[in-house]
Structure formats: C-alpha cells, structure tokens
Amino acid sequence: MEITAILNILLIAFIFSLMYISIANRLLTFIKILAFQGMILFGLALIELQDIHPVNLAFILLETIVFKTIAVPIFLNYVIKRNNITREAEPYLPNFISLIIITIIIASTFLLSNAISDHYLKKIYFVVVLSALFSGLYIIVTRRKIITHVIGYLVIDNGVFILSFVIGDDIPMLVNLGILLDIFVSVLLLGIFVNKIVDVLKDVDVNRLRNLKD
Amino acid sequence: MIGIYLIVTCIISGLLFFNRNSFINYLLISIFLVLQCIFTVYEYDHLYSEELNYFKADALAVLLLITLSIISIPAFYHSYVYISKNGDKPKERAIYFSAMVILIAAIGAAYLSSHIAVTWVFVELTTLSASALIYHRRNERTLEATWKYVFICAISITLVFIGILFFSIAMQEAGSSELSFDALLSKAPLLSPFWMKLAFLFVFTGFTAKLGLVPMYTAGIDAKDKAPSPAGALFSSVLMNVGFIGIFRTYVIIANSPLHTWANFVIMIAAFLSVFVATIYMMKVKNIKRMLAYSGIEHMGLVMLGIAAGGIGYYAAILHLILHAFVKSSLFFQVGQIYRIYQSKSIYDIGNYFKCNLTGAIVLLFAFISATAMPPSGLFVSEFMIFRSLFEAHYLLMLMIILFLLTMIIWSFGKNIFKILFLTPSGFKDSNFEKINPYESISQFILLGLAVYLGVNPPQEFVNLMQESVKVLPH
Numbered sequence: 001m002e003i004t005a006i007l008n009i010l011l012i013a014f015i016f017s018l019m020y021i022s023i024a025n026r027l028l029t030f031i032k033i034l035a036f037q038g039m040i041l042f043g044l045a046l047i048e049l050q051d052i053h054p055v056n057l058a059f060i061l062l063e064t065i066v067f068k069t070i071a072v073p074i075f076l077n078y079v080i081k082r083n084n085i086t087r088e089a090e091p092y093l094p095n096f097i098s099l100i101i102i103t104i105i106i107a108s109t110f111l112l113s114n115a116i117s118d119h120y121l122k123k124i125y126f127v128v129v130l131s132a133l134f135s136g137l138y139i140i141v142t143r144r145k146i147i148t149h150v151i152g153y154l155v156i157d158n159g160v161f162i163l164s165f166v167i168g169d170d171i172p173m174l175v176n177l178g179i180l181l182d183i184f185v186s187v188l189l190l191g192i193f194v195n196k197i198v199d200v201l202k203d204v205d206v207n208r209l210r211n212l213k214d
Numbered sequence: 215m216i217g218i219y220l221i222v223t224c225i226i227s228g229l230l231f232f233n234r235n236s237f238i239n240y241l242l243i244s245i246f247l248v249l250q251c252i253f254t255v256y257e258y259d260h261l262y263s264e265e266l267n268y269f270k271a272d273a274l275a276v277l278l279l280i281t282l283s284i285i286s287i288p289a290f291y292h293s294y295v296y297i298s299k300n301g302d303k304p305k306e307r308a309i310y311f312s313a314m315v316i317l318i319a320a321i322g323a324a325y326l327s328s329h330i331a332v333t334w335v336f337v338e339l340t341t342l343s344a345s346a347l348i349y350h351r352r353n354e355r356t357l358e359a360t361w362k363y364v365f366i367c368a369i370s371i372t373l374v375f376i377g378i379l380f381f382s383i384a385m386q387e388a389g390s391s392e393l394s395f396d397a398l399l400s401k402a403p404l405l406s407p408f409w410m411k412l413a414f415l416f417v418f419t420g421f422t423a424k425l426g427l428v429p430m431y432t433a434g435i436d437a438k439d440k441a442p443s444p445a446g447a448l449f450s451s452v453l454m455n456v457g458f459i460g461i462f463r464t465y466v467i468i469a470n471s472p473l474h475t476w477a478n479f480v481i482m483i484a485a486f487l488s489v490f491v492a493t494i495y496m497m498k499v500k501n502i503k504r505m506l507a508y509s510g511i512e513h514m515g516l517v518m519l520g521i522a523a524g525g526i527g528y529y530a531a532i533l534h535l536i537l538h539a540f541v542k543s544s545l546f547f548q549v550g551q552i553y554r555i556y557q558s559k560s561i562y563d564i565g566n567y568f569k570c571n572l573t574g575a576i577v578l579l580f581a582f583i584s585a586t587a588m589p590p591s592g593l594f595v596s597e598f599m600i601f602r603s604l605f606e607a608h609y610l611l612m613l614m615i616i617l618f619l620l621t622m623i624i625w626s627f628g629k630n631i632f633k634i635l636f637l638t639p640s641g642f643k644d645s646n647f648e649k650i651n652p653y654e655s656i657s658q659f660i661l662l663g664l665a666v667y668l669g670v671n672p673p674q675e676f677v678n679l680m681q682e683s684v685k686v687l688p689h
Contacts, residue, residue: 116408133376146361153368160376167382170391174382177331181375184338185368188345 038068090144132159230312270328273682288657313346359440366433374420380413425457443550451539488515527603528684534596544658592669
C-alpha cells in the first residue's frame with residue numbers, strides 16, 4: 001500500500017482510540033489503549049522520520065516501543081494492583097455524554113483545521129494533535145480518580161509527540177526533547193507521586209484533595 | 215564559565231545528597247555561594263558574550279542573575295536557621311539543600327539561555343527541584359501541594375513545548391531551522407501570523423504557571439504556602455522571574471512582528487484578571503503565606519500591565535520585577551520567624567508582634583510599606599511609572615479599575631498586617647514564646663534597604679543595564 005495511505009490509517013486509528021477512551025469504564029482498558037497508542041506512534045515514527053540519523057531514529061523507535069507501549073502500561077498496572085485501586089474509572093458525566101463531547105471536539109478540530117490554508121502541515125496532523133490535546137484535558141477534568149488524571153496527561157503527551165514528528169525531519173532535537181518530556185513526566189508523576197499519594201491518603205479519589213482551600 | 219558552573223553545581227549537589235555530616239554540608243553550601251558570586255561577577259564582566267552556543271549573557275539576564283545571587287545568600291542562611299531549629303534528620307536536610315542548590319543553578323541557567331528549548335529544559339528542572347523542596351515536611355498537606363504543583367507544572371510545560379513546536383513550524387516555512395531567540399527575532403516580521411499567534415498563546419499560558427498569572431497561577435499559591443519559608447521566598451521572587459523571562463523573550467519576538475497590538479491585548483486581559491483574582495482572594499484569606507502569595511500575583515499582574523502598555527512601562531516593569539523580588543523574599547523570611555514564634559500561619563492566632571519580636575515587627579512594618587508601594591519604597595517609583603505608561607497609552611478605564619482594585623488590596627493587606635502587629639488575639643499566651651535573635655532580621659533590613667536605594671537613587675550602571683534590556687522592544 002502507499003505510504004500516505006498507511007499514514008492516514010494510523011492517524012485515524014489514533015483518533016478512534018481517543019473516542020474509545022471516552023467510553024472506557026475499566027482502568028485496564030485505559031492502559032491497553034495507551035499501549036495501543038504507543039504502537040501507533042512507533043509506526044508513525046518509522047514512516048515519518050526518514051531523513052534523520054539512523055542512530056537517532058533507532059533511539060526514538062526504541063523509546064516508543066519500550067517506554068510508551070511496555071514500561072508505562074506495566075507500571076500503571078503495578079500501581080493499580082498494589083494500591084487496590086478499584087478497577088473502575090469514576091466519571092462525573094455518564095460515558096455516553098463523554099462520547100458525544102469527544103466527537104464534538106474532534107469535529108470542531110476538523111472545522112478549525114479547514115480555516116488554515118497551509119500547504120506545509122497536512123490537515124490531518126493538526127486534527128489529530130488538537131483532538132488529543134483537548135480530549136486529554138477533558139479526561140483530566142471529568143474523572144474523579146487521580147490515576148485517570150495521569151492517564152489523561154499521557155494522552156496529551158502522545159498528541160504532542162505526534163506534533164513533534166511533523167518537524168522532526170528537519171529539527172530532530174525536538175523529537176528528543178519530546179522524549180525527555182515523556183521520561184521526566186513518567187518518572188515524576190508516576191514513579192513518585194501516585195505511589196506516595198495512595199500510601200499517604202489511602203484513597204485515590206481526587207475529591208479528597210480538598211484540604212488546601214482559602 | 216557556565217559549563218564549569220553547571221558541572222561543579224552538579225557535583226556539589228550530588229555530594230550534598232549523599233552527605234550526612236553537618237559540617238561538610240555547610241562547607242559545601244559556602245563553596246556553592248562563593249561559586250555563585252564568582253559566576254555572577256564573571257557574567258557581568260562579560261556582558262553580551264556567548265557561551266557554549268546556547269547561553270548569552272544579555273542585560274536582562276545579568277540583572278536577574280545579580281538579583282538571584284543577592285537573594286540566595288539570605289535564603290541559605292535562613293534555611294540553615296530553619297533546619298537547625300527544626301531538628302530535621304540529616305537525610306531530609308541533605309535532600310533539602312541539594313534541591314535548593316539545583317533550583318538556584320537551574321534558575322540562573324534559564325535566565326542566561328538564548329535558545330528557547332534550553333530555557334524549556336531548565337524550567338523543567340526547576341519544577342523538579344521545587345517539588346522536592348515543597349515536600350520537605352512529609353505530611354498530607356504538603357503532599358497535596360506537591361502533587362498539585364507537579365501536575366499543573368507538567369501540563370504547563372507541555373503547553374510551552376507545543377508552543378515551541380508551533381514556532382518551529384513557522385520558522386520552517388520561513389526557511390530556517392534555528393530556534394535560538396536571535397534567529398526567531400531576525401525572522402519575526404516574516405513568520406506566518408497564524409502559527410505565531412498559536413505559539414504565543416501556548417507559550418504564554420504555559421509560563422503563567424511559573425510567573426503567577428491567570429490561568430495557571432494556582433500551582434504557585436499552594437507551593438508557597440506549604441514549602442518551608444526560605445524555599446517559599448525563592449519561589450515568590452526568583453522563580454517568578456523565570457516565568458517572566460520566558461514570556462518576555464517570546465514577547466520580544468512577537469513585538470517585532472505585525473502581531474504586537476494583538477499580543478498586548480492578550481497580555482492585558484491576563485494581567486487584569488490576575489489583579490482582579492488577587493484582590494478577591496486577598497480579602498478572603500486568613501493564612502499569611504497565602505496572602506503573600508496572592509500579593510505576588512497582584513504584583514506580577516502589574517508588571518505585565520506595564521509590558522502591555524509600552525513606552526516607559528517596559529523600564530518600569532523590569533524595575534518593579536527586581537524590587538518586588540527583594541521585598542517579597544524579605545517578607546517570606548520574616549514570616550518564617552513568625553511561624554517559629556506562634557507555630558501557626560493563621561492571622562487569628564498571631565498578634566502583639568511588637569512585644570514578641572521587636573526587630574521582626576519593625577521589618578514587617580517596613581516590608582508592608584514597601585510591598586504596598588508607599589514611598590520611600592522603590593516599588594512606589596516603579597508602580598507610578600506603570601500607571602503613567604497606562605495613562606499615556608490611553609488605557610484610562612483600565613487604569614481607574616486597577617487603582618480601585620489596588621486600594622482594596624492595600625486595605626485587606628493592611629488590615630491583616632496591623633492585626634498581627636498591634637492587636638492581641640483572644641486566648642493568647644504570651645509567656646512561653648521563642649526568643650528570636652534580632653541579628654536574624656538583618657538580612658531583611660538589607661533587602662528592604664536595597665529596594666529603597668535602587669528605586670530612589672539607582673546607580674548609573676543599574677539604569678544602563680535596564681535600558682539595554684528593553685532596547686529590543688519597539689518604542
């Protein structure tokens with residue numbers, strides 16, 4: 001198949017994964033979708049980043065596979081099991097409404113991207129990146145558990161990573177900076193705080209984080 | 215020199231982290247302070263020199279670096295007092311000091327960097343070290359504050375990264391793949407307005423987490439409240455300046471393009487909302503450290519109003535920034551002493567301060583006069599210039615509303631401070647409070663005196679540096 005066709009399939013599969021997250025009920029589903037998004041990013045990196053140094057490309061591919069697809073989901077799984085977090089995501093809004101809202105988000109990014117008449121950046125990239133950004137923010141805002149906040153942040157991170165592929169051919173340093181952001185966030189957010197928070201607070205409900213008020 | 219500085223700082227911080235002996239600890243801190251002073255003097259002597267391809271000591275960077283070095287000396291001294299009076303375990307002391315060393319080094323490097331991605335990396339590093347400092351006292355409330363701070367700063371840093379990517383798309387279309395601030399500035403009139411607008415919006419929103427403006431100011435409030443007072447002093451002075459320098463460097467790029475008026479509009483909305491939010495919360499808070507944190511937001515709102523207004527506002531904004539750093543840090547150092555005496559941060563539990571700690575009370579009174587920009591404080595000069603720039607730019611309605619909001623802030627700030635100084639709260643046992651050595655307050659007098667001196671009779675080199683730093687903006 002033609003390269004652009006594969007590219008389009010991967011990007012559209014990414015958008016579908018965002019829709020699937022909106023109706024996901026169990027935490028394990030979230031983790032599996034994150035692993036799936038990691039594999040999509042691996043495919044995208046393989047196709048898009050042709051012109052950069054092979055060692056750099058190998059490093060990026062390794063990072064997407066090892067970190068995003070394997071290490072982070074396994075670690076999230078470990079955190080959930082160890083702290084006996086109930087396996088359900090607790091949303092503030094019913095799942096059906098989440099699905100409608102995320103569809104509206106994706107549709108409006110389509111309309112927004114039609115407003116740019118840019119020959120350089122293909123419109124589908126813009127749609128995917130902005131959808132990932134706003135869907136991630138939506139997941140953070142409408143879910144009660146702290147661990148879903150972290151998952152929402154990882155969705156935003158995946159979207160930003162895709163954006164860095166667009167420029168990655170000419171300025172490969174930006175993709176490396178994206179990886180640095182990934183590692184920084186994974187180590188800090190996941191490694192230290194979700195463990196500590198559940199240890200100290202004994203409850204992963206974000207409603208408990210209400211003590212600091214005026 | 216910056217390469218040597220960063221390497222030696224990493225070594226010192228690593229040694230501090232593993233060391234458990236208090237004499238070696240303080241020896242390493244002194245070595246770091248000496249290194250910091252040498253570094254500052256070196257950068258001042260080598261103004262405009264480029265180092266390691268990514269760092270350039272321009273006028274604004276050197277000014278802020280000097281402020282950083284001046285404030286870091288009392289920060290370490292008061293940290294020493296805090297740790298020794300608190301009786302902390304050696305392991306926690308090790309983490310605290312090594313995090314503080316990394317924080318100061320990362321802030322200095324972020325000031326000096328001339329490449330947008332390098333600034334971004336060092337701002338990430340400040341988030342890491344700041345969160346280690348906030349979590350110094352291990353309890354539920356500090357954990358909550360650390361989590362909030364880390365999460366909001368992580369989202370903000372991602373937003374800044376998206377902005378950097380948009381800048382690079384714009385540069386790509388103009389045919390360059392350099393992302394240093396100079397390269398961006400030279401191509402500024404040619405870059406596509408659409409990408410520039412998006413990039414500026416994302417970078418601005420992201421950096422407001424550090425600077426303390428609407429919308430991401432919430433991270434800083436809890437951080438300054440729950441961190442130990444010397445760390446809170448650093449957060450509310452020099453860390454806010456890092457946010458400012460990130461926004462300022464991007465604003466310089468936008469200002470030299472056709473989007474200047476649009477960017478002024480965006481900044482003005484955010485700055486006005488910040489002063490508004492600060493007014494509302496200051497009337498409500500009962501915790502002195504939170505009150506000081508909101509006062510910092512109000513001052514940053516004023517600084518950005520000066521930038522948006524233009525003309526003399528540019529000079530006034532930078533002057534206000536530097537003087538505010540001195541005044542706010544001295545206030546936080548003093549609040550550390552207040553907490554040691556009363557073991558509480560609520561204004562309902564604190565009172566009759568003149569009897570408990572005479573020098574401290576005088577410091578608090580002077581600091582209140584300085585922070586609310588009454589003469590002879592230098593902040594009076596800078597705020598007056600900001601108001602003048604708003605007037606000259608014909609933002610009369612905005613000026614009237616801001617003056618009204620500032621009056622309410624002075625009222626609520628004054629009400630709380632005078633309650634602390636002059637009134638005795640009910641149920642107050644004034645017999646067994648801790649005696650504070652008056653010599654501990656000397657650092658705060660020096661900082662407040664500096665604020666007066668630099669505002670009223672600034673030395674000519676200082677004025678020159680400030681005028682150099684705003685030369686890049688179109689007048």
